[in-house]
Amino acid sequence: MYICVFKYLNTFYKLSKLINISEASSIAIHAVVLVAKSGESLNVSQLAGKTGFSKNHMAKVLQQLAKYNFLESTRGPKGGFVLKRKPEEISLLEIYEAIEGIIDENHSFHNCKSCNLELCVFGGMSQKLTSDFKEYLKNTLVINLL
């Protein structure tokens, strides 16, 4: 119920986010899991259709996933993408960092050299949350999501 209210409100005015994950990384994770779940290859249109992400963006991300050897493309009329590595050997963290780069656990909120706002106001919260997120991704393997 609580979450429905926010979704409704969201259509009227912009709500702010504290935690941001990029669309590209979300596409990558969804695509890999969908391909892993599917018995056969899935192509750009199918993946875009199932997830609601744009074909253009999906195509770009799939290319990157193939480059990093998570997926491989198969040719022919029924061509598309299949999983290249075993689902029990791929963690969400690997997928995320392949697309976005290594998650910086020591990231601080702001670049103020002459003060310690980070320490005094936020008490290391940013580092803790980042670390928790990274831990979740590291401990979740594709096989856990099938």
Next chain:
Amino acid sequence: MSKIVSLSEAGAIAIHSLVMISRSEEPLNVIKIAEQTSSSRHHIAKILQRLVKSGYLKSTRGPSGGFLLNKSPEKVTILDIYQCIEGEISITSCPMEKQICPFDTCLMGNIIPKLTLEFREFLKSKTLADYIVK
């Protein structure tokens, strides 16, 4: 390097300024705040104006004029300040705010709403009074 947790510069300026103003016995002006932080005077001025409009600060004129806290420091939480500038914090179940999803359970397993809530509760638990060292 990528980051997950982000605080807008405007939000950071607002929080930083209010903490500084709470700690100061005399009014602080934009110049003094700019000296202590790495933000531009223009940006700081804009934010302070917003805070005056929302009732958190009052401004005094004259040569030693500047900004003073308009509320009791125990009554102003960091969450209040952040939301005044950035709007209410969204805790939607889908991080991408998608209406449709091919999965029964979110692949991100609730981690995003969980961490957002945790952070929000933390911001709510801190008031300006916590940062005034006597």
